[in-house]
Amino acid sequence: MIETIQWTDDGVVMIDQTRLPNEEIFITCRTSDEVAHAIRTMVIRGAPAIGVAAAMGIALGMQQPDADIESICDTLSKTRPTAVNLFWAIDRMKKLHRSLAGRSAADMRAALAAEAQQIRLEDIAINRAIGQHGASLVPDHKTVLTHCNAGALATAGYGTALGVIRAAVEQGKQIDVFADETRPFLQGSRLTVWELLHDNIPTTLITDNMAGHFLKSGRIGCVVVGADRIAANGDVANKIGTYSVAVLAKENGVPFYVAAPTSTLDLTLASGDSIPIEERASLEVTHYSGTSVAPRGTVARHPAFDVTPNRYVTAIVTEKGIARAPYEQSLAGMLG
């Protein structure tokens, strides 16, 4: 299996997710600015993977003499606004840095590098635990619908939503997957289908606008998606289109599950209304691979995320277990 992100002697190595599935190219970031650039340009994406990348970016930047952690963290924190795992990882690295005040520079560097690698390893273990909890929710002999890519590539490995699917398959459940292509960036067709083909899990690609049709057809047993930020009340920010899938699932009596590590919880926000939604370049909507798919002069919008109100969320699966409504209590309990 291909690694999403690794700490090496040469720097932070990532598979370039903008080039998949046609090319499997690895890039090596040698400075924290290069890591920030990789996050901003979606060489690496997915909330947990962004968190790991930020931690490694800080550790990498701090290997330089006279490095300033505030400046490094400031640059990284401005790469993408929605996924809270980015800020969680930055906070964790800053806290460690403060706790090491007075130690030698060499000790500091080693400790930060070790912490970033530890965050990566923890993320894989967390995803395995999410998979174990979530697999019990997946109906046997049915199809699982997923949106975007919440797989190994969105994390340090194994995946959150795809971790649940992988664990269900490992438990012997006879399931197949429908993957929304997830315009405009096509994380579903380019990344999710690619991952599941590697694992020999039967997968069918559909366009986003087919999800409702198949949810109505009765073949979908449940929906499982990841998350970029979850508010205290259980409102979920995730890739644009998630809200639509959630409404269509509820309308058709299909359970809608969100799989995410507790680092995706942002209990400082009472509801999803205050989650910042990134607006990306409209060029990503009007063009594909440099080719225009719309007339010259087209105006396009590109909110990269949407917010699914908690009433559409059947359960939230974290490494600590399964949370159900009322989420104010169940989510607070998980962090408490």
Next chain:
Amino acid sequence: MIETIQWTDDGVVMIDQTRLPNEEIFITCRTSDEVAHAIRTMVIRGAPAIGVAAAMGIALGMQQPDADIESICDTLSKTRPTAVNLFWAIDRMKKLHRSLAGRSAADMRAALAAEAQQIRLEDIAINRAIGQHGASLVPDHKTVLTHCNAGALATAGYGTALGVIRAAVEQGKQIDVFADETRPFLQGSRLTVWELLHDNIPTTLITDNMAGHFLKSGRIGCVVVGADRIAANGDVANKIGTYSVAVLAKENGVPFYVAAPTSTLDLTLASGDSIPIEERASLEVTHYSGTSVAPRGTVARHPAFDVTPNRYVTAIVTEKGIARAPYEQSLAGMLG
């Protein structure tokens, strides 16, 4: 304004809708088989336009000595299964042919050619009437959301859903349009945006999976779409993704309007469950402009239409007026 389809001395001339918006190329069909091929390959598409093309295809085929109307109609009837306007036009031409039994071949040819051109002219007049009826439903100072292309290009001219929008603008309403790109064939980005840019109607392109997000935002005053077939109970078959938009509109209290000529009504079907849904090549999902967007070996589904149950349809606008639930009565009344 560019003509969708015209009867000329050289044959039936159509703008090639597979090449828009990057190229404005006209093709001339000189046989009924060439018209059938143009319908099958979506050089011309949109239920009313397909009906006009079929009528012209029959008239064209019958210009040949020894032409057999049954064989010509059989070939045309197998081009696409969902849009009932195709079968409506074939029936109308066959009826005329029967009524001319005993007349000279020259008279027959002239009458069929005149009828096909009459169907084209009627379609434009019908769309103007749909626009007049529908414009009253469009809230002023709000955004209209549309899916796929139910515009001039989907008809002989003016459009059904876009006819409603055009009429609202002509009445002085201050509206703008959000156009779903409509994967996989991108009728929204390639055709709807192109048409509305020509008319200087402010239009914003979004991906299909953004529609729910914007319906929730409150800026959308109504949804207007076309239809490929409407059953006696008001269930509506239309481009894949229409069902999802309808559910999301209802969930957010936004009226959902269907604009179509009465030739789209199929009162022989009690409900939408018996409408045949075309499954097109999966290559149209996995590839864009010949470039693969999914890994080698990807399995994809491609239902080209879905069925929106009548409970999501606020009103159906035809050239005869505005039909509301219960549709069994209101639609039968329109044809009666």
